[in-house]
Amino acid sequence: xxxxxLIYLVVVICGGLFFVLYDNVLSVIVFATLVMIPLxxxxxxxxxxFATSIRLSVENDEATVNNxxxxxxxxxxRSPFALTHIKMTAKVKNMFLNTQNDCTFTLNAPPFxxxxxxxxxxxxxxxxxxxxxxxxxxxxxxxxxxxxxxxxISKNIPVMPENVESLIKMRNNDIFSGSSQLFSTGKAxxxxxxVFNIREYKEGDKLNKIHWxxxxxxxxxxxxxxxxxxxxxxxxxxxxxxxAYDDFIYVNSLMCAFVSISRSLSKQNIAHYxxxxxxxxxxxxxxxxxxxxxxxxxxxxxxxxxIFFIExxxxxxxxxxxxxxxxxxxxxTVSVKETENKIxxxxxxxxxxxxxxxxxxxxxxxxxxxxxxxxPVVPEYEDKxxxxxxx
Numbered sequence: 001x002x003x004x005x006l007i008y009l010v011v012v013i014c015g016g017l018f019f020v021l022y023d024n025v026l027s028v029i030v031f032a033t034l035v036m037i038p039l040x041x042x043x044x045x046x047x048x049x050f051a052t053s054i055r056l057s058v059e060n061d062e063a064t065v066n067n068x069x070x071x072x073x074x075x076x077x078r079s080p081f082a083l084t085h086i087k088m089t090a091k092v093k094n095m096f097l098n099t100q101n102d103c104t105f106t107l108n109a110p111p112f113x114x115x116x117x118x119x120x121x122x123x124x125x126x127x128x129x130x131x132x133x134x135x136x137x138x139x140x141x142x143x144x145x146x147x148x149x150x151x152x153i154s155k156n157i158p159v160m161p162e163n164v165e166s167l168i169k170m171r172n173n174d175i176f177s178g179s180s181q182l183f184s185t186g187k188a189x190x191x192x193x194x195v196f197n198i199r200e201y202k203e204g205d206k207l208n209k210i211h212w213x214x215x216x217x218x219x220x221x222x223x224x225x226x227x228x229x230x231x232x233x234x235x236x237x238x239x240x241x242x243x244a245y246d247d248f249i250y251v252n253s254l255m256c257a258f259v260s261i262s263r264s265l266s267k268q269n270i271a272h273y274x275x276x277x278x279x280x281x282x283x284x285x286x287x288x289x290x291x292x293x294x295x296x297x298x299x300x301x302x303x304x305x306x307i308f309f310i311e312x313x314x315x316x317x318x319x320x321x322x323x324x325x326x327x328x329x330x331x332x333t334v335s336v337k338e339t340e341n342k343i344x345x346x347x348x349x350x351x352x353x354x355x356x357x358x359x360x361x362x363x364x365x366x367x368x369x370x371x372x373x374x375x376p377v378v379p380e381y382e383d384k385x386x387x388x389x390x391x
Contacts, residue, residue, distance in 0.1 A: 051079035068120035077109035096127030234272035239332035
């Protein structure tokens with residue numbers, strides 16, 4: 001704006017010299033026109049400024065890592081004058097990672113128009129993305145005047161981890177066997193209280209599983225396959241503590257592992273719990289996941305908790321004091337040693353324990369306890385690490 005006014009001042013001075021040197025009608029018209037330009041621009045710009053409105057919408061309700069968030073600016077100009085330069089600066093904040101970037105948008109509005117302008121925002125990391133625009137700045141054609149308008153636009157868009165199909169196999173826990181009222185629809189087990197399937201006898205089948213009444217009717221030996229009970233005592237403990245302040249690729253992998261395992265359990269009708277430390281509230285939270293539709297809801301709660309870089313007060317954790325779990329899965333990005341230290345604090349002696357660790361060093365970190373199932377997850381190779389795992 002200062003440059004525009006300086007240029008204009010030079011032009012006016014030249015016009016004034018032309019008026020003094022050439023005392024005729026043309027010089028008067030030129031000089032008068034030059035003097036009136038700012039006033040005319042001010043009037044035109046004021047009319048178009050008050051006659052223009054801006055709103056923002058998001059084309060996709062959620063995005064995934066490395067897939068863009070599509071923003072649509074709706075600009076309506078009800079005046080007969082064009083706005084050639086509208087500038088807005090948006091603060092794009094990842095509420096989960098507590099990071100922030102600025103994005104600048106430049107728009108225009110033809111006379112009597114109602115247009116949409118599309119912009120893409122890419123997020124390399126998971127989390128709740130908040131797009132906040134407080135003001136829009138309107139410039140006239142020659143950038144003499146700048147009017148600001150408060151618009152206070154705010155949009156929140158969750159960025160989801162990449163979806164990795166995972167096949168989860170659960171280790172048998174005899175202590176919890178038969179204690180559930182839920183049974184697998186895809187796999188047989190050893191619970192005689194529920195029949196899973198009836199089939200013909202095969203060599204090696206136990207004689208006590210023969211269905212004698214049906215065998216006498218069909219004149220073939222028929223075998224009863226018993227059902228596999230599904231426990232709702234599976235617990236996923238998500239450790240949001242991070243060691244690196246700027247490398248969030250490990251957070252991406254951690255969220256990917258959590259979502260993949262939780263969705264796989266849900267597809268098998270295995271209800272389970274998820275627990276984590278809420279850094280914002282300085283307390284632990286727990287949520288039960290009964291079906292796959294609840295996974296994204298729990299992920300949204302995790303996003304609102306925020307990652308952290310300090311040691312939390314583990315004594316506040318009430319997850320394991322009044323309830324036993326058949327399987328406990330600790331998911332972390334720190335180290336096996338730190339994770340095992342947390343495991344030792346909790347009373348989970350009767351639980352089948354697993355550690356899902358996001359790491360680049362798959363050989364250097366191994367659990368010191370033999371009965372702990374170790375599942376390393378290498379960033380950018382989550383599909384290979386999680387495709388077929390046992391908890």
